[in-house]
Amino acid sequence: MNIYTNLRGWCGGISRGYKTNSGFGFKSNEPTVRTSKHQTKEALFNMGGGRRRSNKNNEEATDATQKLPSFNKNYVQFTDAVKHFSTVDVVDGLMERVRGEIGGKTLPTSIQSLAMMTLLGDAHGKQGKQGKQTLLAAETGSGKTYAFLIPMIDALKRSEVGAAPAHKAIRKPRALIMAPTRELCRQLTGQVKALTHICKLKSTYVWSAGEYQDENKDKLEKCNDDVLIGSPEQLNKLHEKGVSFDGVEWVVLDEADALFDDDFVDSTEKLVRMVEKARVDGNLSDNRSGNLNLNLVMSTATVNEKFSSYLHTHYPRINRLVSPKTHTLPRALKLSYAPYHSGNKLADLRGVVNDLISGSGKSSNSSKQAKTLVFVNTNERAEKVAKYFNEKGTPAVSMTSASQGRSRVSNRPIRPFLRGGVDISSSSGGSNGSGDNSNNISPASANTLVTTSLLARGLDFGTHVQNVVIAEESGSAVDFIHRAGRTGRAGAQGHVTVMVPLKKYQHLSRRGR
Numbered sequence: 001m002n003i004y005t006n007l008r009g010w011c012g013g014i015s016r017g018y019k020t021n022s023g024f025g026f027k028s029n030e031p032t033v034r035t036s037k038h039q040t041k042e043a044l045f046n047m048g049g050g051r052r053r054s055n056k057n058n059e060e061a062t063d064a065t066q067k068l069p070s071f072n073k074n075y076v077q078f079t080d081a082v083k084h085f086s087t088v089d090v091v092d093g094l095m096e097r098v099r100g101e102i103g104g105k106t107l108p109t110s111i112q113s114l115a116m117m118t119l120l121g122d123a124h125g126k127q128g129k130q131g132k133q134t135l136l137a138a139e140t141g142s143g144k145t146y147a148f149l150i151p152m153i154d155a156l157k158r159s160e161v162g163a164a165p166a167h168k169a170i171r172k173p174r175a176l177i178m179a180p181t182r183e184l185c186r187q188l189t190g191q192v193k194a195l196t197h198i199c200k201l202k203s204t205y206v207w208s209a210g211e212y213q214d215e216n217k218d219k220l221e222k223c224n225d226d227v228l229i230g231s232p233e234q235l236n237k238l239h240e241k242g243v244s245f246d247g248v249e250w251v252v253l254d255e256a257d258a259l260f261d262d263d264f265v266d267s268t269e270k271l272v273r274m275v276e277k278a279r280v281d282g283n284l285s286d287n288r289s290g291n292l293n294l295n296l297v298m299s300t301a302t303v304n305e306k307f308s309s310y311l312h313t314h315y316p317r318i319n320r321l322v323s324p325k326t327h328t329l330p331r332a333l334k335l336s337y338a339p340y341h342s343g344n345k346l347a348d349l350r351g352v353v354n355d356l357i358s359g360s361g362k363s364s365n366s367s368k369q370a371k372t373l374v375f376v377n378t379n380e381r382a383e384k385v386a387k388y389f390n391e392k393g394t395p396a397v398s399m400t401s402a403s404q405g406r407s408r409v410s411n412r413p414i415r416p417f418l419r420g421g422v423d424i425s426s427s428s429g430g431s432n433g434s435g436d437n438s439n440n441i442s443p444a445s446a447n448t449l450v451t452t453s454l455l456a457r458g459l460d461f462g463t464h465v466q467n468v469v470i471a472e473e474s475g476s477a478v479d480f481i482h483r484a485g486r487t488g489r490a491g492a493q494g495h496v497t498v499m500v501p502l503k504k505y506q507h508l509s510r511r512g513r
């Protein structure tokens, strides 16, 4: 079977329409998302803003109507794609841990197959030892994290052997992983630790460069961690405090499109350029070819035109590996609309959430009670919704960029909603386990987490998070895809409900007939 990384599928869009019984009295004509190219664009446009904006979201708000980029010129074709993890030749202990995390019989997803074909090739010397620039683009929940972690961990372990007998002289850190939120950084750190448990690499989340410095006073210049995970800003600060990055062999940008948006682009670029310079200054690049021997991997579920043209300009030789379903919603996801109809939006929203909770019950593959994520657009709104829910007897917690729980170093405030695995919490970070919530509801007892797009990026929520309710219009089609993609991950069932004004709902219903 051939797998093509260029995509007609870029515009495959949202490919299923489902009717649901969400029980708010509008069952008969619930509008659903359609399949044709035109309707797909329209659906994304409906969900992603529906009108042009004059604020900084302008570009994103309108990108749903733009032609999504195709990579016809850059495609890579494989005739022998990786079909089983068991056939992958990686260092001892790594695949054992992968199987331990996702099950022994699980097959690689298409993006994992593509990544292993190209990135593992480097590690095994099949394609030379040259560093590469690689973009991994695939739908939400398709396993992009392992797609870059497996080759990265394998390469780091192999280069240790290659460096023997001067093993001890290996310069650390050897890999930097960047992500846009603390929550995602923590989860990534847990995933790195889980996969390196047997083959042994040391990893740390740098949530504060200052704190890292305090904890590593004596050895700051001789960093002990193989892998550092953090925001571009904190990693830059760490470098300024004296940690040398000249031994870095891998730089991974998770949620790369977000790391190159206006908020992060300067610090992301600064870090990448600084690592490149450190390679040259440390004589670790190949002087003759100018090759830096540095692997730069960018991972994302969405590539809008702005990001695509940024890559064309700044990373012209990047190898774009694209799953055939990029820019589509996960297969097992059901999507429906619900109206604000009573004049009391909070009551309407709570009615929808209650119906979803009572309808979904226990998740099919876990004993955990099914949970719901509610997305709104502002911190204040998130707190208000959680407060209202609690007052009315629907236990809910909120988590926003302003939540007190965020300043601590554990993901515990949202832990009951995340997928299981290693939780990292440093000694200095005492958390009482509660997020911000109005009535001291413990996250474990809440079935609903109200949040903003802060938690829409990259976080791997558990299969027991079966419902996502988009209570306020997403800022863009890109944002919609990320919000919706917090459920229905890795083939699990998920249901996305988009709340719309009654008029819009009626309009959509008429067209859905």
Ligand SMILES: Nc1ncnc2c1ncn2[C@@H]1O[C@H](COP(=O)(O)OP(=O)(O)OP(=O)(O)O)[C@@H](O)[C@H]1O
Binding pocket: 101, 102, 106, 107, 108, 109, 112, 138, 139, 140, 141, 142, 143, 144, 145, 146, 300, 301, 419, 457, 458, 459, 460, 485, 489, 490
């Ligand atoms: N081959 C596989 N088969 C089944 N499940 C897998 C496989 N690989 C990874 N998973 C699981 O799928 C889930 C989603 O993976 P991951 O978080 O890497 O998705 P993602 O593509 O990065 O999503 P997002 O774009 O939202 O960040 C995780 O729980 C992971 O353990």
